[in-house]
Amino acid sequence: MQSYRLLILPFLILAVSFTILYPNFADRTLKIVVREDVYSLPEADQKTRVNALFERWANDYGKTSGWTIEPQGTLPPKENPFYTVKGRFITSAKINQISQENQSLVSESKNKLEPTWIEETIRGGKSLSIKLGLDLQGGMRVVLKGDFDDYTSKLKDLYAKELSELNLTLNNPTAKPEEKEKAKSRLAEIESSFDLSPMRKIVELEKAKMIIDNRLTTQNLTEPQVRIQKEQDAIEVSLPGVSNSAAILEILQNTETVEYRLEEPTPFLFKGQIADSERRMMDLGKRENTDIYLFQELVKNKAGKKAQDEFLESLEKKYNIPKDFKVYAMWARGNSAKSALLPRSFVVLERKIALSGNDMTNAQPSYNSNSYGWMVSFTLTPNGAEKFFDLTSQNRGRNLAIVWGDKVISNPVINDPIAGGRAEISGSFSEQEAIRLANVISEGALPIPLSVLEMRFIGPTLGIESIEVGVKAVAIGFFLVMVYMIFYYRLGGFIADLSLLVNIIILAALLTLMDFTLTLPGIAGIILTAGMAVDANVIIYERIREEIEEGRALSIAVTRGFENAFWTIMDANVTTLIAGILMIRLGNGPIKGFAITLCWGIVTTLFTSLFLSRLFMELTVNRLGVHHLNLRPFFFGKKETTNA
Amino acid sequence: MHNINFTKYKYFTLSFSFLAIVFGFVVTFAKYGGFAHSLDFNGGLRTVVELPADKTRNDLEGYFQSKKIEAVVILLEKEKNIYQLDIGLGSLDTIESLYKEIPEVNRESSTSAIDRFVQLLRYEYKLPKEKVLSADQVGAVVGGELTEVGITLLLTTLAIILLYLSIRSQFKFALASSIALVHDILMTLALIGFLQIKPSVPIIAALLTLLGYSINDKIVVFDRIRENAHGKDNLALSNIINVSITQTLGRTINTSFTTMISVVAIIVGGAVELYDFAFVLLFGVIVGTYSSIYIAAPISEIYDQLRKKRFA
Numbered sequence: 001m002q003s004y005r006l007l008i009l010p011f012l013i014l015a016v017s018f019t020i021l022y023p024n025f026a027d028r029t030l031k032i033v034v035r036e037d038v039y040s041l042p043e044a045d046q047k048t049r050v051n052a053l054f055e056r057w058a059n060d061y062g063k064t065s066g067w068t069i070e071p072q073g074t075l076p077p078k079e080n081p082f083y084t085v086k087g088r089f090i091t092s093a094k095i096n097q098i099s100q101e102n103q104s105l106v107s108e109s110k111n112k113l114e115p116t117w118i119e120e121t122i123r124g125g126k127s128l129s130i131k132l133g134l135d136l137q138g139g140m141r142v143v144l145k146g147d148f149d150d151y152t153s154k155l156k157d158l159y160a161k162e163l164s165e166l167n168l169t170l171n172n173p174t175a176k177p178e179e180k181e182k183a184k185s186r187l188a189e190i191e192s193s194f195d196l197s198p199m200r201k202i203v204e205l206e207k208a209k210m211i212i213d214n215r216l217t218t219q220n221l222t223e224p225q226v227r228i229q230k231e232q233d234a235i236e237v238s239l240p241g242v243s244n245s246a247a248i249l250e251i252l253q254n255t256e257t258v259e260y261r262l263e264e265p266t267p268f269l270f271k272g273q274i275a276d277s278e279r280r281m282m283d284l285g286k287r288e289n290t291d292i293y294l295f296q297e298l299v300k301n302k303a304g305k306k307a308q309d310e311f312l313e314s315l316e317k318k319y320n321i322p323k324d325f326k327v328y329a330m331w332a333r334g335n336s337a338k339s340a341l342l343p344r345s346f347v348v349l350e351r352k353i354a355l356s357g358n359d360m361t362n363a364q365p366s367y368n369s370n371s372y373g374w375m376v377s378f379t380l381t382p383n384g385a386e387k388f389f390d391l392t393s394q395n396r397g398r399n400l401a402i403v404w405g406d407k408v409i410s411n412p413v414i415n416d417p418i419a420g421g422r423a424e425i426s427g428s429f430s431e432q433e434a435i436r437l438a439n440v441i442s443e444g445a446l447p448i449p450l451s452v453l454e455m456r457f458i459g460p461t462l463g464i465e466s467i468e469v470g471v472k473a474v475a476i477g478f479f480l481v482m483v484y485m486i487f488y489y490r491l492g493g494f495i496a497d498l499s500l501l502v503n504i505i506i507l508a509a510l511l512t513l514m515d516f517t518l519t520l521p522g523i524a525g526i527i528l529t530a531g532m533a534v535d536a537n538v539i540i541y542e543r544i545r546e547e548i549e550e551g552r553a554l555s556i557a558v559t560r561g562f563e564n565a566f567w568t569i570m571d572a573n574v575t576t577l578i579a580g581i582l583m584i585r586l587g588n589g590p591i592k593g594f595a596i597t598l599c600w601g602i603v604t605t606l607f608t609s610l611f612l613s614r615l616f617m618e619l620t621v622n623r624l625g626v627h628h629l630n631l632r633p634f635f636f637g638k639k640e641t642t643n644a
Numbered sequence: 645m646h647n648i649n650f651t652k653y654k655y656f657t658l659s660f661s662f663l664a665i666v667f668g669f670v671v672t673f674a675k676y677g678g679f680a681h682s683l684d685f686n687g688g689l690r691t692v693v694e695l696p697a698d699k700t701r702n703d704l705e706g707y708f709q710s711k712k713i714e715a716v717v718i719l720l721e722k723e724k725n726i727y728q729l730d731i732g733l734g735s736l737d738t739i740e741s742l743y744k745e746i747p748e749v750n751r752e753s754s755t756s757a758i759d760r761f762v763q764l765l766r767y768e769y770k771l772p773k774e775k776v777l778s779a780d781q782v783g784a785v786v787g788g789e790l791t792e793v794g795i796t797l798l799l800t801t802l803a804i805i806l807l808y809l810s811i812r813s814q815f816k817f818a819l820a821s822s823i824a825l826v827h828d829i830l831m832t833l834a835l836i837g838f839l840q841i842k843p844s845v846p847i848i849a850a851l852l853t854l855l856g857y858s859i860n861d862k863i864v865v866f867d868r869i870r871e872n873a874h875g876k877d878n879l880a881l882s883n884i885i886n887v888s889i890t891q892t893l894g895r896t897i898n899t900s901f902t903t904m905i906s907v908v909a910i911i912v913g914g915a916v917e918l919y920d921f922a923f924v925l926l927f928g929v930i931v932g933t934y935s936s937i938y939i940a941a942p943i944s945e946i947y948d949q950l951r952k953k954r955f956a
Binding site for chain 1: 687718719720721722723728756780781782793796797800801804805808809812813845846848849850852853855856857859860863864867868891892894895898899901902903905906907908909910912913914915916917918921925
C-alpha cells in the first residue's frame with residue numbers, strides 16, 4: 001500500500017463529498033408564489049397584505065439572513081406572480097415561517113426552492129440540503145382532530161342494509177326463535193360498534209397514529225413526532241424540516257382506500273356517450289374544451305380533491321348517469337414511462353364496492369420484467385378470497401376496475417374465475433407509486449377522517465441560545481482535540497487530524513444523500529464518531545511507538561503498528577456497529593437518529609483510520625523520506641532513536 | 645514502564661460501585677418517589693409566551709423556583725423575547741392552588757390545567773391575551789414506548805456483544821464487558837435519579853453515546869489483555885491484566901481526554917438546555933473509563949479464578 005496512485009481515491013471521494021455538500025452552502029433562489037385571488041382584490045387590501053410581508057421582512061426575515069427579495073415592497077406582476085428570494089442557507093423552516101405568517105398573500109403549496117445544478121443533475125431536482133430536526137430549527141406543527149361524527153355516520157351507512165334486514169327478521173312473526181335470537185345478538189353487536197366510548201376513541205386514534213407514523217416514514221421524514229392528545233381527541237404531528245406543509249398535510253389526512261368496482265355492463269353505454277362527445281370536440285379542433293383536458297388542467301394546477309370531485313359530479317349530471325353509477329377517471333402515463341400519471345379517459349363504474357381494502361392484506365410491490373413496469377401483489381383475507389371468487393365467476397367478460405383513492409388505475413376484463421387468496425394489480429406504476437399503493441393496502445386506510453384543528457410554524461425545541469453556544473462549543477472542542485493531537489503526536493497527530501476532517505466530510509455527504517434529518521441525538525452520534533476516530537488513531541500510534549521503542553526500523557514499525565491495531569479497531573467498531581444496527585431496528589425517533597449517524601460514522605471511521613491514515617503515514621515515511629517519527633508530546637517527549 | 649497494580653483493589657472498587665448504584669436508586673425511589681417528571685416522558689403543559697422586553701430568563705426561572713413549579717424555560721426568539729415554558733405533570737397541584745389565589749376579578753372559571761396555568765401566567769406578568777402565543781396540554785413523545793424498547797434494546801445488545809466477543813476472544817472477557825456495560829448504565833441512571841435530572845431526548849442521546857463509548861473502551865483494553873495472555877495460560881491473569889492496562893493507559897487517558905474536551909466545552913459555554921446532556925455524557929465517559937479498568941478487568945479475573953478452582 002505504498003503507492004502515490006492510491007491517493008487518487010481519497011481525492012475522488014472528497015471531490016464527490018464536496019459536490020454533494022455544495023447545495024448547503026450555495027447561493028439559492030426561492031420563489032414565493034402569490035395567491036391567485038390576491039390579484040382580484042381591491043388595491044387597498046392588496047397593499048395591507050404586501051405591507052405585512054415587508055414589515056416582517058424588515059424586522060425578521062431579512063435582518064440577519066442577508067437575503068434579498070425582488071420585487072421590493074410591491075405586488076409582483078400578474079404574469080410572474082412570485083417574489084424571488086436569493087441568499088445562502090435558506091432553510092425549510094424559514095420558508096415555512098414566511099408562508100405561515102403570510103397566508104393571505106402566499107400560496108404555500110406552489111412555493112419553490114429552485115434546485116441547484118447539482119441537485120438537478122444527480123437527483124433530478126430533489127433536494128440535497130441537510131435537513132435539521134425540530135429541536136434545531138423548528139418546523140411545522142399540525143393538530144389533527146378525529147372526526148368521530150363523520151365516522152359513526154359512515155359506519156351507519158355501511159350497516160344500513162344489514163340493520164334493516166335484521167329489524168325485518170325481528171319483526172317477522174313467522175321467523176324461527178333461534179333466527180330471532182341470532183338477529184338480536186348481531187344487532188347488539190352492530191349497535192355497540194356505534195357507541196364510541198373514550199376507550200374506543202383512543203383505540204381508533206392509536207390506529208390512526210400508527211398509519212400516520214408509517215406514512216411519514218415512507219415520505220422520508222426520519223424524525224417526525226406524533227402524539228395523541230386525549231383531551232381533544234386529536235393527534236399532534238410535529239414535522240421537522242418540512243418546506244411544503246400543504247403536500248404533507250394532504251398525505252396525512254389522506255383517507256384514500258383501495259377497492260374493486262365493476263364497470264358498467266357492455267356495451268359501455270355511458271362511457272360511449274362521453275367518448276363520443278369528446279371525439280366531436282377533438283374533431284372541431286377544440287382540444288382545450290374537452291372534459292379530459294379540463295380535468296387534467298385541474299390536476300396540474302393542484303386544485304385539490306374537492307374541485308376534482310365536483311368536476312366528476314358535474315359530468316354525471318351532464319350525461320344523465322343514473323344514481324347506481326359513478327364517473328371516474330382512468331389514470332395512466334403518456335407514451336414514455338417517465339411522463340406524469342394523469343387522467344387519460346373517463347370510465348363509469350358501479351357505485352357499489354365489489355371488494356374493499358379490508359379484504360386485502362400483505363401487499364408487496366415488485367418489478368415485472370415481462371412488462372417492464374411495477375406491480376403490486378397482495379393476499380386476500382379468507383373472506384375476501386371467497387368474495388373475489390364469487391365476483392369473478394359471476395361476472396365473466398365484464399371489466400373489474402381497481403380504484404385507488406379516486407383514480408382508476410387498472411381496468412382488466414374478467415376472463416376466468418380467480419380462486420386462491422392471491423391477486424395482483426398491474427398498472428403503469430413508477431416504483432414510488434407501487435410502494436405507495438402497497439402501503440395503502442397493507443396499512444389500511446385511516447380509520448377516522450381527520451380535520452386540521454391547528455397548523456402553525458413552531459420554533460426549535462432547543463432554544464436558539466443553546467444551539468448557537470452548542471455549535472460553537474462543538475467547533476471549539478473539535479479544534480482543541482486537533483491541536484491536542486498535534487501537540488501529543490506531532491506529525492502523527494497532523495495526519496490523524498487530516499483523516500478526522502475527511503471522515504466528518506464523508507459522513508456529512510453520506511447523511512445528506514440519505515435525506516437524513518439531523519437532530520441533537522444525531523449530533524451526539526457524530527461526536528461519538530469523532531471520539532472513536534481519534535481513538536483509532538491513538539491506538540495505532542501507541543502501537544507504532546511501542547514498535548519503535550523495541551528498536552524496529554520506522555517503516556516496519558509503521559506497518560506493524562497498523563497491523564497490531566487492526567483487530568482492536570475492528571472489534572471495537574464492529575461491536576458498536578452491531579449495537580447501532582439494533583438501535584435502528586428497534587428504536588424510535590431519537591434513538592434511530594443517533595444510531596443512523598453512529599453506524600455510518602463507524603463505516604467512515606474504519607475507512608479513514610485503517611486505509612486513509614495508513615496511506616498518509618506510509619507515504620510520509622516511505623516516500624517523503626521522513627526518517628524520524630516522534631510520537632511523543634512536545635516538551636515532554638524524550639528523543640527517540642530509530643534505526644532508520 | 646512500571647506496572648501499576650490495578651487489580652489489587654478489586655473488591656473495594658466492586659463494592660464501591662455496587663453501593664453507589666444501590667444508594668442512588670434508594671434515594672431516587674425513597675426520597676423522590678422515582679425519576680423526575682419531564683415533558684418528553686410524561687407529557688405536561690407547553691406554553692409559548694412573548695414577555696415584556698425587561699423580563700429575562702432569570703426572572704422566569706426565579707418565579708417558578710419561588711413557587712415550586714417544575715418548569716423548563718427555553719428562549720425561542722431573542723429579538724422578540726419569546727419563551728417556551730414546559731411544565732411537568734408533577735406541578736399541576738401547585739398550579740391549581742396558585743390559581744385559586746388569583747383575585748376573583750382577574751379569574752375566569754376554568755376546568756383545564758392548561759387554562760389555569762395560562763391565567764396564572766397572565767396575571768403574574770400582566771400579559772394581554774395575544775402575548776400567549778400557544779398553550780397546550782401535550783402527551784409524551786418517548787415515555788412509555790421507550791422504557792420497553794430501551795430494556796429490549798439493552799438486553800439484545802448485551803446478548804450480541806456477549807456472542808461476538810465470545811467468538812472473537814474468550815467468554816470471560818465477553819462476560820466482564822457486558823457486566824461492566826450494565827454497570828455503566830446503572831451508575832448513570834442512579835446519578836440521573838439522585839440529582840433528579842429530567843429525562844429527555846438529549847439525555848437518551850447521552851446514554852446511548854456513553855454506551856457506545858464504553859463498549860469501545862472495554863474492547864480496546866480486553867484486546868490487549870487477550871494479546872498478552874496468548875500462550876501464557878499458566879501465568880496469573882491478574883498480572884497480565886495489570887501489564888495490559890498499564891500499556892493501554894496512555895491511550896485510555898488520551899481518548900477520555902479528547903472526548904471530554906467537546907463535552908466540557910458545552911458545559912463551560914453555557915448552553916442551558918444542553919447542560920444536562922453534557923453533564924450526563926461527562927459522567928458517562930468517566931464511569932466508562934473507570935469501569936473498563938476497575939470493574940471489567942477484575943470481573944474477568946475473578947471469573948478466571950473461580951473456573952480454575954472448579955477444574956483444579
